[in-house]
Amino acid sequence: MPELPEVEVVRLGLAPAVTGAVVTAVDVFDERAITRHDRARGSFADRLLGRRMLAPKRRGKFLWIPLDDGEALLAHLGMTGQLLLRESWARPQDEPHVRVRVELTHPSLHELAVFFRDQRTFGSLALDELTAADAGDLVPGQVAHIARDPLDPLCDDSAFLVALTRKSSAIKRVLLDQRAISGIGNIYADEALWAARIHPEQPANTLSRAKAKLLLAEIRLVLAKALTEGGTSFDSQYVNVNGQAGYFAHSLNAYGREGAPCPRCGTPIVRVSFMNRSSHFCPRDQRLR
DNA sequence: TAACCATCCTGTTAGC
DNA sequence: TGCTAACAGGATGGTT
Numbered sequence: 001m002p003e004l005p006e007v008e009v010v011r012l013g014l015a016p017a018v019t020g021a022v023v024t025a026v027d028v029f030d031e032r033a034i035t036r037h038d039r040a041r042g043s044f045a046d047r048l049l050g051r052r053m054l055a056p057k058r059r060g061k062f063l064w065i066p067l068d069d070g071e072a073l074l075a076h077l078g079m080t081g082q083l084l085l086r087e088s089w090a091r092p093q094d095e096p097h098v099r100v101r102v103e104l105t106h107p108s109l110h111e112l113a114v115f116f117r118d119q120r121t122f123g124s125l126a127l128d129e130l131t132a133a134d135a136g137d138l139v140p141g142q143v144a145h146i147a148r149d150p151l152d153p154l155c156d157d158s159a160f161l162v163a164l165t166r167k168s169s170a171i172k173r174v175l176l177d178q179r180a181i182s183g184i185g186n187i188y189a190d191e192a193l194w195a196a197r198i199h200p201e202q203p204a205n206t207l208s209r210a211k212a213k214l215l216l217a218e219i220r221l222v223l224a225k226a227l228t229e230g231g232t233s234f235d236s237q238y239v240n241v242n243g244q245a246g247y248f249a250h251s252l253n254a255y256g257r258e259g260a261p262c263p264r265c266g267t268p269i270v271r272v273s274f275m276n277r278s279s280h281f282c283p284r285d286q287r288l289r
Numbered sequence: 290t291a292a293c294c295a296t297c298c299t300g301t302t303a304g305c
Numbered sequence: 306t307g308c309t310a311a312c313a314g315g316a317t318g319g320t321t
Contacts, residue, residue, distance in 0.1 A: 001314065032298085061315075079314055080299085097299095120298045122315065169292065178316075186314060276294075277314050 002077040003061060004149055004183030004223050006231035006246065010083050011058045013241030017085050017112060018065055018104060019055045023048050024111070025103035029092065033099030033116060036074065036126035036142060047127050048073065048102065057139075060149045060182025064140050066130060073102075074126045074140045075116070081123025084115045085241045100125055149183035150220050151227075157216060164204045164212050171207065171215070172200035172279060184219065187232055187255045190280045192219040194254035199288040200272075200279040206289070225251065254280040 002010070026045035028034060037044045053073070054066040063083075064072040075083060080097075088111040092098035100116040116125055128140035135154055139146075148155040160181050167174050174180050175189040184192070193200050195218035198211065207215070226232060231246030239245055249256075253263050258271035262282040271280050 003315095035297090076315080078298090078316085118298095119300065120313090122298065167291085173293085176315085275314090276296095278312095 001079050001185055001187060001232075002081065003185035003188050003226075003232075004151065005188075005226035005248070007058055007061050007063050007077060007183075008151075008227055009231050009240050009246065010077070011056045011063050013085070014056050014063075014065070014083060014114070017106070017109065017241070018053045018114070020053065020108075021104040021106040021112075022052050023050060023102060024105050025049070025101075027092070027101040028099070029101070030099040030121070032121045033118060033123070034125050036076065036124035036128075038126070038128075041127075044125070044127055047071075053104070059139060059143055059152070060146050060178055061185070062140070062143045062146060062182075064128070064143070066138070067127075070130055071127055072130050072140045074128045074142060076123055078118065078120065078122025078124070080119040082115075082117040082239055083241060084117060084239075084243060086113045086115050088113050090115075146178050147180055147182045150181060150216065151183070151223055155181075157213075160216065161209060161212050164207060167204040169204055170201040170274075171198060171204045173275060174204045175219075176275070181219075183223065186277050187252070188219070188222055188226065190255040191222045191253060193286065194281060195222060197285045199286045200274060200281055202288055254282065256280065 026048045028045055034044045052068040056063060056065045062076055064074040066072045088103055090113060092101050092115060097117045097119045098115045099118050102114045105111050128142050130138040131141050131144055133139045133144050163180050172189050172193060175184045192215060196215040198215060226248040229246055229248040232248040233245035254269055257269045257280060259268050262269055265284050267282055267284040269280055270283050271278050
């Protein structure tokens with residue numbers, strides 16, 4: 001599932017290919033792939049055609065490519081979305097689930113295409129207006145409410161720690177709330193909580209400040225490590241822009257390891273249902289207090 | 290206002 | 306062999 005490290009890998013892969021490129025053709029094969037796009041403000045394809053792209057940006061799991069006139073091509077990959085670089089002559093019908101094709105011409109590279117593939121159609125593209133957010137950053141309107149992510153140098157640690165003290169919700173629910181801190185999904189929430197020895201259902205406001213700071217540090221460690229390993233791939237549902245899988249799945253300690261021994265103490269990892277998804281944790285190291 | 294939950298979607302797998 | 310149900314989970318809007 002694309003979380004912060006996976007989206008960042010995609011952003012890094014896209015950057016050299018799209019920065020400075022001009023859109024020469026747009027094909028939308030499935031309207032569900034642009035559900036985030038406000039049709040009242042014009043056709044997605046018509047408005048994107050002819051626009052010049054600037055360097056891609058990211059906040060949390062949202063990725064966008066600013067355009068030369070105050071708007072941006074916004075992308076959220078959802079669960080199975082992929083942005084893939086292809087030769088301009090590659091045929092979308094030769095691979096499954098290609099929902100959108102954007103053809104580009106680049107001042108110094110040859111022509112190429114970006115395919116937006118998405119099996120489960122939870123992802124979406126949109127054209128969105130850039131608006132001023134905190135610290136003067138320009139972000140798409142749909143991203144304005146998303147908190148900075150833990151790898152952002154301007155991430156406000158103290159604001160996050162204070163927010164924890166005001167929430168009675170389970171800590172995992174808070175980690176998954178992109179308004180509190182962004183970029184964390186089910187996989188890295190389980191991994192960071194395992195590393196910090198915190199039960200997923202521990203109320204956020206019962207964590208000591210020291211424990212909360214430890215958790216934030218572990219979140220940063222797990223995200224950074226996943227980034228260096230190219231992200232987490234369980235199957236073909238997460239790949240970089242060249243279609244290559246990441247290696248971080250081999251480094252997981254809790255997520256997806258139900259019944260396997262905890263790498264610290266050997267106790268079998270358990271899986272429980274939580275928020276319509278699964279939580280994995282060590283019942284010995286991560287006790288509800 | 291905070292907290293929580295249903296909903297969207299499709300490929301895979303388990304169970305019958 | 307074929308059918309059905311369960312499952313995976315990010316963001317969001319609605320309800321409590």
